[in-house]
Amino acid sequence: MQAFPVMRQGFGQRTQKPVQFVLGGGTYEELARWRDTLIDHVRENNPRLMALESNYNETQPQLRVEIDYERAASLGVTVMEIGRTLEVLLGGRNVTRYVDDGEEYDVILEGDRGSQNSPRALDNIQVRSARTGELIPLASLVTLSDFAGASTLNRFDRIRAITIEANLADGYPLGEALTYLEEAAAELLPEEAQTNVAGASRDFRQASGATAFLLILGALVVFLVLAAQFESLIHPLVIMLTVPLAMSGALLALLLSGQSLNIYSQVGLVLLIGLAAKNGILIVEFANQLRDEGQAFRTALIEASVTRLRPILMTAVTTMAGAIPLIISTGPGAESRLVIGTVIMAGVGSATLFTLFVVPVAYDLLARHTGSPGAVKRQLEEEIANAPSD
Numbered sequence: 001m002q003a004f005p006v007m008r009q010g011f012g013q014r015t016q017k018p019v020q021f022v023l024g025g026g027t028y029e030e031l032a033r034w035r036d037t038l039i040d041h042v043r044e045n046n047p048r049l050m051a052l053e054s055n056y057n058e059t060q061p062q063l064r065v066e067i068d069y070e071r072a073a074s075l076g077v078t079v080m081e082i083g084r085t086l087e088v089l090l091g092g093r094n095v096t097r098y099v100d101d102g103e104e105y106d107v108i109l110e111g112d113r114g115s116q117n118s119p120r121a122l123d124n125i126q127v128r129s130a131r132t133g134e135l136i137p138l139a140s141l142v143t144l145s146d147f148a149g150a151s152t153l154n155r156f157d158r159i160r161a162i163t164i165e166a167n168l169a170d171g172y173p174l175g176e177a178l179t180y181l182e183e184a185a186a187e188l189l190p191e192e193a194q195t196n197v198a199g200a201s202r203d204f205r206q207a208s209g210a211t212a213f214l215l216i217l218g219a220l221v222v223f224l225v226l227a228a229q230f231e232s233l234i235h236p237l238v239i240m241l242t243v244p245l246a247m248s249g250a251l252l253a254l255l256l257s258g259q260s261l262n263i264y265s266q267v268g269l270v271l272l273i274g275l276a277a278k279n280g281i282l283i284v285e286f287a288n289q290l291r292d293e294g295q296a297f298r299t300a301l302i303e304a305s306v307t308r309l310r311p312i313l314m315t316a317v318t319t320m321a322g323a324i325p326l327i328i329s330t331g332p333g334a335e336s337r338l339v340i341g342t343v344i345m346a347g348v349g350s351a352t353l354f355t356l357f358v359v360p361v362a363y364d365l366l367a368r369h370t371g372s373p374g375a376v377k378r379q380l381e382e383e384i385a386n387a388p389s390d
Helices: 028-045 069-074 079-091 119-124 174-188 199-230 234-240 242-256 263-292 297-307 309-328 334-366 375-386
Strands: 019-024 049-054 058-067 093-100 103-109 126-128 135-137 142-150 159-168 194-197
Touching (some): 019 199, 028 049, 028 174, 049 174, 058 079, 079 093, 079 126, 174 194, 174 199, 194 199, 199 234, 199 242, 199 263, 234 263, 242 263, 242 334, 263 309, 297 309, 309 334
Antiparallel strands (some): 019 159, 019 194, 049 159, 058 142, 093 103
16 A cells, blocks of 8 residues: 655656566567566456556567678678768767867768768669679668667666556555566566666665665664663563554555555655554653652552543544544645644544553553662662661
8 A cells, every 4th residue: 555646847847657667687679578478478368557658669670681691701891891881871980089279079971961961872782892802782781671660769777668657546556556567577588587667666676675674763763762861671662562553544544535655655654663662651651750759659640640530531632633634635736745644633532542552551561570660779878778878
């Protein structure tokens, strides 16, 4: 359940499709066959991938020059001479440079463009024999054939590549589409075929990995801050147990409402780490204070849970109420506000519900044999007070 926003392009620019699946590893002819195999399979089995196309389109009329190597060798014409002649007359060759008035200019040798209007112009080209020095018609050494080729030959990560592009049907996650293409390519294509992603699909993959790292880093920072405050590793662990439960509630709300995990919901999940930990802090901190006053462990825990119930509910209700305008707002940007509001409301609600049950039980099981943050201070004060005076 993930999606990635694609920025709209300005007028005159080609809008990239969200699915950018790259095939690489062979010659362009092999890549074209692999592309056709994969596209035909997708069209037959997955209608949710729409408007399939590639950036390798054989629509450019071209001529293939096939050299008769035996005849060329018998007449003393080398393949290099044939290639260099075609390069000069049909393209152009930089032969030298000259300097005039302090400026350097390239000298390019090329054929007359006016005599190259048709493929038959190749019949007028002649090459010189290295053996006899005579001019020999090129048409007697080569065979011309028409074919349709691609106007551009693309590479990806320095290898020959063809990129397959597609649009997604409504409700079809980009991550699921990429996984489907990778599995289909592994099943249908030979082992030497390489796959990768580009464009919006590459950004999506990178953002997905960054999301997990961001959430883990946020939870770790909160845990370390709480550990420093409570002077314990057990108490922060009890508090942080509500964070995954709160995120589960937020993700469930996104799923039930038909929304996606995008950049806005990721912001909401990061905010939820602190909001979910707040309720556990109220219970654990007050229980520690009661234990510092000398109350028994179970009595302090029960009184802290009962006493802090009202503050927990009040802060939860006000936080959830603050998210309502985000959910019901309209106009430009309403979609992004809706996602953040849904995450906050559902996450805080589930965190509050689970806090009332999970935190007291976890505190009773894990923190029974731990001291409160003030225990060390009281012990030092008692030892100083009971120490014999000089």
